[in-house]
Amino acid sequence: MNQPSRAARINEADANRPDPAAPVVDSITLMSGRRELIIRHGAESYRLRVTASNKLILTK
Known part of the structure; x- marks a missing residue:
């Protein structure tokens, strides 16, 4: 089986979760x-x- 381990799935979930200490800015405020x-x-x-x-789309 090529399924990721439970620890790998938990680490992946943590990586996709936003930092609770990160500031939050509403897009309406940001875009003015x-x-x-x-x-x-x-x-x-x-x-x-x-x-x-x-x-929202961010492009270089």
Whole structure:
């Protein structure tokens, strides 16, 4: 069998769980009524936009 062990499944679940100490910012506040914004991370720029189906997409 190639099923992951119980410990591996638990570790994977923990990795997908957000850090409870991480700050929470509502997307409405972040976007300030706009449909897109640019996020600078070091020398790189990323575009965060709200799609027509009201989903968020982050692209480089």
